[in-house]
Amino acid sequence: GAVVSQHPSWVICKSGTSVKIECRSLDFQATTMFWYRQFPKQSLMLMATSNEGSKATYEQGVEKDKFLINHASLTLSTLTVTSAHPEDSSFYICSAKPGQGSEQYFGPGTRLTVT
Amino acid sequence: EDQVTQSPEALRLQEGESSSLNCSYTVSGLRGLFWYRQDPGKGPEFLFTLYSAGEEKEKERLKATLTKKESFLHITAPKPEDSATYLCAVRAGAGNMLTFGGGTRLMVKP
Numbered sequence: 001g002a003v004v005s006q007h008p009s010w011v012i013c014k015s016g017t018s019v020k021i022e023c024r025s026l027d028f029q030a031t032t033m034f035w036y037r038q039f040p041k042q043s044l045m046l047m048a049t050s051n052e053g054s055k056a057t058y059e060q061g062v063e064k065d066k067f068l069i070n071h072a073s074l075t076l077s078t079l080t081v082t083s084a085h086p087e088d089s090s091f092y093i094c095s096a097k098p099g100q101g102s103e104q105y106f107g108p109g110t111r112l113t114v115t
Numbered sequence: 116e117d118q119v120t121q122s123p124e125a126l127r128l129q130e131g132e133s134s135s136l137n138c139s140y141t142v143s144g145l146r147g148l149f150w151y152r153q154d155p156g157k158g159p160e161f162l163f164t165l166y167s168a169g170e171e172k173e174k175e176r177l178k179a180t181l182t183k184k185e186s187f188l189h190i191t192a193p194k195p196e197d198s199a200t201y202l203c204a205v206r207a208g209a210g211n212m213l214t215f216g217g218g219t220r221l222m223v224k225p
Contacts, residue, residue, distance in 0.1 A: 002161070004158075006158075032211050034211075034212070034213075041220075042217070043202065043215045043216060043217045043218050044159070044202070044215045046212055046213070049210075049211060049212060091156075093158045093159070095158075095159075097211060103149065103161055103164055104149075104161075104213060105161055106151070106158035106159045106160070106161070107158050108157055108158045109156070109157060109158045111156070
């Protein structure tokens with residue numbers, strides 16, 4: 001149980017284009033989902049928290065107009081990186097939290113490379 | 116501000132050589148301390164949640180313990196497949212967010 005998927009697992013895009021990453025909770029309903037960014041050999045940095053049906057809460061320093069988050073259903077959240085630049089290249093990981101539990105379950109991550 | 120510090124940053128063990136990883140934390144109102152395992156290029160895999168000082172949890176060769184200031188992840192007779200980065204995170208206050216430590220990269224040699 002508690003499986004979270006992400007799609008795509010990796011993506012290469014050109015500078016200036018937008019990329020959408022999907023995060024799905026496969027066997028539970030997630031009232032809250034989280035988006036993290038991880039640089040090589042570093043720990044996870046929380047970007048934003050999203051609750052189903054409401055606007056995401058972004059961490060300090062994260063541009064909400066650049067990283068668009070939508071949590072339209074209890075099993076799906078999307079992160080769109082708009083007008084991507086090479087510095088946006090990173091490993092993006094989502095997590096989902098079941099309504100009744102406190103653990104976060106993580107997806108496998110998406111490797112974004114912007115050329 | 117919540118702070119989580121893990122040590123050591125990297126640990127090399129021989130197969131069968133038991134050891135412990137440390138996670139020190141400073142938070143207001145701990146609501147859970149979490150251990151995750153992360154393999155290269157993968158998302159973190161949930162291992163344990165600890166809620167109060169004195170609590171212990173075990174899973175195969177791993178045992179997690181919690182005090183009021185720190186948590187330990189004990190690895191007994193590790194195998195090469197235990198090689199991974201182990202992450203510690205805390206949840207505190209009223210929110211849902213986790214604050215992560217920097218991780219300990221464990222390498223177990225056969």
